[in-house]
Amino acid sequence: MLTPVGLRKHRRTPFKAGRTRTIAEQWLRTILGTLREQSTITRTEILGRTGLNGASACHALQHLIRAGIVFKAGELQSKTGRRREILRLNPEAAYLVAVDLEASPIRFALTNLLGDLVCRWEENLDLREPLELAKIANGVEMVCRSLARPQRERVLAVGMSRPGVRDSHGRVTALNLGWRKFPLEENLISVLNLPCFVQNSAQSFIMAERSHGRAHNCENCIYIEVGKGVGAGVVANNQFLGGHTQVEFGHITIDPGASDLCRCGKRGCLEAIASGPNIIRQYLESTAASGVPPAAMQLADVFDRARRHDPDAIHVVNRVARLLGIGISHLVAMFSPELIILGGYLVRAEDLFMPGLREELSLQVCDWMGHCEIAISALGIDIGLKGAASAAFYGILNDPRLLRTMCRLGNSAAAVSS
Amino acid sequence: MLTPVGLRKHRRTPFKAGRTRTIAEQWLRTILGTLREQSTITRTEILGRTGLNGASACHALQHLIRAGIVFKAGELQSKTGRRREILRLNPEAAYLVAVDLEASPIRFALTNLLGDLVCRWEENLDLREPLELAKIANGVEMVCRSLARPQRERVLAVGMSRPGVRDSHGRVTALNLGWRKFPLEENLISVLNLPCFVQNSAQSFIMAERSHGRAHNCENCIYIEVGKGVGAGVVANNQFLGGHTQVEFGHITIDPGASDLCRCGKRGCLEAIASGPNIIRQYLESTAASGVPPAAMQLADVFDRARRHDPDAIHVVNRVARLLGIGISHLVAMFSPELIILGGYLVRAEDLFMPGLREELSLQVCDWMGHCEIAISALGIDIGLKGAASAAFYGILNDPRLLRTMCRLGNSAAAVSS
Numbered sequence: 001m002l003t004p005v006g007l008r009k010h011r012r013t014p015f016k017a018g019r020t021r022t023i024a025e026q027w028l029r030t031i032l033g034t035l036r037e038q039s040t041i042t043r044t045e046i047l048g049r050t051g052l053n054g055a056s057a058c059h060a061l062q063h064l065i066r067a068g069i070v071f072k073a074g075e076l077q078s079k080t081g082r083r084r085e086i087l088r089l090n091p092e093a094a095y096l097v098a099v100d101l102e103a104s105p106i107r108f109a110l111t112n113l114l115g116d117l118v119c120r121w122e123e124n125l126d127l128r129e130p131l132e133l134a135k136i137a138n139g140v141e142m143v144c145r146s147l148a149r150p151q152r153e154r155v156l157a158v159g160m161s162r163p164g165v166r167d168s169h170g171r172v173t174a175l176n177l178g179w180r181k182f183p184l185e186e187n188l189i190s191v192l193n194l195p196c197f198v199q200n201s202a203q204s205f206i207m208a209e210r211s212h213g214r215a216h217n218c219e220n221c222i223y224i225e226v227g228k229g230v231g232a233g234v235v236a237n238n239q240f241l242g243g244h245t246q247v248e249f250g251h252i253t254i255d256p257g258a259s260d261l262c263r264c265g266k267r268g269c270l271e272a273i274a275s276g277p278n279i280i281r282q283y284l285e286s287t288a289a290s291g292v293p294p295a296a297m298q299l300a301d302v303f304d305r306a307r308r309h310d311p312d313a314i315h316v317v318n319r320v321a322r323l324l325g326i327g328i329s330h331l332v333a334m335f336s337p338e339l340i341i342l343g344g345y346l347v348r349a350e351d352l353f354m355p356g357l358r359e360e361l362s363l364q365v366c367d368w369m370g371h372c373e374i375a376i377s378a379l380g381i382d383i384g385l386k387g388a389a390s391a392a393f394y395g396i397l398n399d400p401r402l403l404r405t406m407c408r409l410g411n412s413a414a415a416v417s418s
Numbered sequence: 419m420l421t422p423v424g425l426r427k428h429r430r431t432p433f434k435a436g437r438t439r440t441i442a443e444q445w446l447r448t449i450l451g452t453l454r455e456q457s458t459i460t461r462t463e464i465l466g467r468t469g470l471n472g473a474s475a476c477h478a479l480q481h482l483i484r485a486g487i488v489f490k491a492g493e494l495q496s497k498t499g500r501r502r503e504i505l506r507l508n509p510e511a512a513y514l515v516a517v518d519l520e521a522s523p524i525r526f527a528l529t530n531l532l533g534d535l536v537c538r539w540e541e542n543l544d545l546r547e548p549l550e551l552a553k554i555a556n557g558v559e560m561v562c563r564s565l566a567r568p569q570r571e572r573v574l575a576v577g578m579s580r581p582g583v584r585d586s587h588g589r590v591t592a593l594n595l596g597w598r599k600f601p602l603e604e605n606l607i608s609v610l611n612l613p614c615f616v617q618n619s620a621q622s623f624i625m626a627e628r629s630h631g632r633a634h635n636c637e638n639c640i641y642i643e644v645g646k647g648v649g650a651g652v653v654a655n656n657q658f659l660g661g662h663t664q665v666e667f668g669h670i671t672i673d674p675g676a677s678d679l680c681r682c683g684k685r686g687c688l689e690a691i692a693s694g695p696n697i698i699r700q701y702l703e704s705t706a707a708s709g710v711p712p713a714a715m716q717l718a719d720v721f722d723r724a725r726r727h728d729p730d731a732i733h734v735v736n737r738v739a740r741l742l743g744i745g746i747s748h749l750v751a752m753f754s755p756e757l758i759i760l761g762g763y764l765v766r767a768e769d770l771f772m773p774g775l776r777e778e779l780s781l782q783v784c785d786w787m788g789h790c791e792i793a794i795s796a797l798g799i800d801i802g803l804k805g806a807a808s809a810a811f812y813g814i815l816n817d818p819r820l821l822r823t824m825c826r827l828g829n830s831a832a833a834v835s836s
Contacts, residue, residue: 165784252752253782256744266784326671330670335659336664366583366669367585369666370586
């Protein structure tokens with residue numbers, strides 16, 4: 001089971017309340033995490049993956065089956081004639097709300113426990129005003145309305161994927177949402193009637209790739225988002241990395257000699273060179289006679305011009321590909337991932353960037369650093385929502401009160417459906 | 419308990435052999451790890467730190483006390499009159515051999531379970547020849563001889579701290595030992611009569627700082643070694659990071675514009691600028707009239723000259739301090755550590771490098787990345803040996819066979835000493 005590091009700390013608290021009971025909660029947590037990752041699984045496979053002993057796993061599975069959260073989906077018969085039950089997570093045992101604040105318009109979805117999207121909603125951003133939390137509350141309300149009223153109490157938590165940075169006091173600065181040192185989590189409590197688990201977008205993206213994408217079962221993998229900003233979500237030794245804050249990949253000084261000024265105030269940050277707005281800036285700076293008024297220039301225009309052999313556009317693209325390659329090589333050196341998944345504008349400009357990026361990586365990564373596969377994300381625009389749903393799911397598992405509620409509700413769902 | 423990640427994978431194997439028995443081994447492992455970290459501890463504190471339930475912890479502690487590995491060191495009486503036993507790890511229940519191959523001459527020590535050095539040995543390196551494993555075997559033999567023959571069977575494992583890099587096939591390249599793609603661990607099995615746990619020096623150093631130094635109880639900390647090479651040992655969320663290989667801090671391209679050629683073949687690596695030999699090289703390149711023949715120039719000479727205001731030496735020192743500062747800021751951005759400990763030549767040239775390094779860090783680390791303390795290591799030349807002893811200790815905990823042997827031997831030790 002993948003453990004979101006930010007949530008791990010809650011684990012030890014319940015042991016003080018009632019020790020015998022909560023060890024069982026740890027078993028439930030481990031088994032449910034494994035079931036979500038594997039979709040179908042036998043008891044033997046659960047033992048192998050979780051490291052639980054037979055009695056504990058049997059006890060926890062009985063409880064989950066009785067509660068209607070896990071069900072028997074069939075049987076496998078081995079050559080020796082021994083039958084093995086195939087177990088599955090009941091996806092409709094509870095619901096989650098996923099919120100993606102990185103997208104524009106901001107997006108909402110109701111999902112089942114597996115993260116399958118049941119219903120969507122969008123809210124436009126007014127770029128002149130800071131995003132109001134009432135808008136988020138409204139979006140959450142709208143997707144919940146797709147459920148019949150008795151079912152609504154089965155919506156257990158909200159998962160949220162946010163852009164920007166979070167300081168050590170928990171205040172979020174996300175310029176495109178108009179937030180500067182905004183105490184997001186503190187304020188969310190007062191506007192949402194549901195517990196909310198917030199994480200940054202890059203962490204969401206790697207969570208989504210782990211549960212629905214290419215990084216399935218991959219113990220060391222990284223998602224790199226290159227869009228309005230540059231971010232990285234890291235899974236190292238099967239754990240999400242985040243430290244106190246998050247992996248600030250965009251703000252490493254990738255070229256100490258560069259004059260590119262970053263919005264963080266430093267010069268030569270990877271984000272100051274490789275983010276979308278900075279590609280446009282570099283292109284405009286390099287050419288006085290672009291033929292397009294600066295304000296109307298789009299990232300796609302720069303890419304089009306590079307494809308039509310505009311030397312200025314090609315120069316910018318090559319510089320970005322090279323420095324991104326160097327930046328990625330740092331991640332390879334630090335984390336030795338088996339897989340790096342690239343997202344953001346690289347998805348639609350693979351032809352422009354990938355040859356230069358791969359060439360630079362081949363120069364920068366020594367053979368003794370181990371082999372690392374580089375791939376482009378194929379999850380599309382729902383990646384943020386799927387990651388946010390994962391954050392909500394693991395948030396529930398790590399909160400003893402919510403876990404108990406899920407077991408209770410699963411039971412009533414099973415009673416209704418039977 | 420701190421889990422060395424490289425060893426963690428062994429954990430799940432025993433569950434397949436006999437599940438009920440090995441859960442108890444996990445309890446022993448967790449408790450012994452905690453006891454080594456805390457030196458004295460009460461039962462309540464053990465429960466708080468390990469997250470074990472009361473019955474499991476009691477069962478495991480009884481077993482360890484009976485086996486003579488843990489003993490009651492006294493009692494605490496609370497105001498309510500309730501008595502609490504103080505427990506300690508019996509340091510002499512077994513012995514470890516620590517080997518430090520980073521040092522020159524290479525160093526050996528017999529240590530007790532807490533990593534206290536009982537006896538030392540040194541072997542000179544013949545720089546013209548690759549280091550022979552027979553020399554290592556001899557050193558191990560020599561420190562074991564300090565024990566009376568019946569006690570020698572209580573030496574359970576060797577921990578080894580090695581320089582250089584290890585590729586994904588386990589082959590070690592360490593130029594100052596004369597090894598190129600040398601299958602170290604494979605060959606050690608045939609020359610040593612003891613199981614051997616090898617890790618790179620930076621990992622050893624951070625392990626030593628965790629158990630004996632400033633990083634005690636610190637969940638996110640980094641040790642940076644700047645000497646013949648540049649390396650980093652990282653603890654993130656209470657786990658040692660290593661990926662398939664290790665954190666290759668020395669080989670990130672810190673300045674893409676730099677022409678400094680690294681021994682790895684790349685240009686602009688941090689090691690190609692900040693390592694000791696490269697400081698000498700830069701100084702010699704910058705001055706034709708040094709007055710000292712190039713071959714005789716020592717790192718201490720460059721430092722002396724910088725202290726005597728030689729502008730060329732000052733220029734080199736300032737450049738190194740700046741780029742080291744940028745490199746360290748990358749680690750802060752990636753891992754958000756609470757503490758970074760610096761070692762190697764920085765210990766004796768703090769006056770020269772630290773002002774520039776701190777200034778660069780203040781420019782590079784944004785306030786929202788969280789506060790990180792920077793300190794100089796105070797563990798001295800035994801740091802590699804202490805780290806190697808930790809590697810051996812955690813290696814034993816993670817090997818069910820060795821753990822059982824330790825319990826058996828502890829018992830006989832208790833019988834002898836009583």
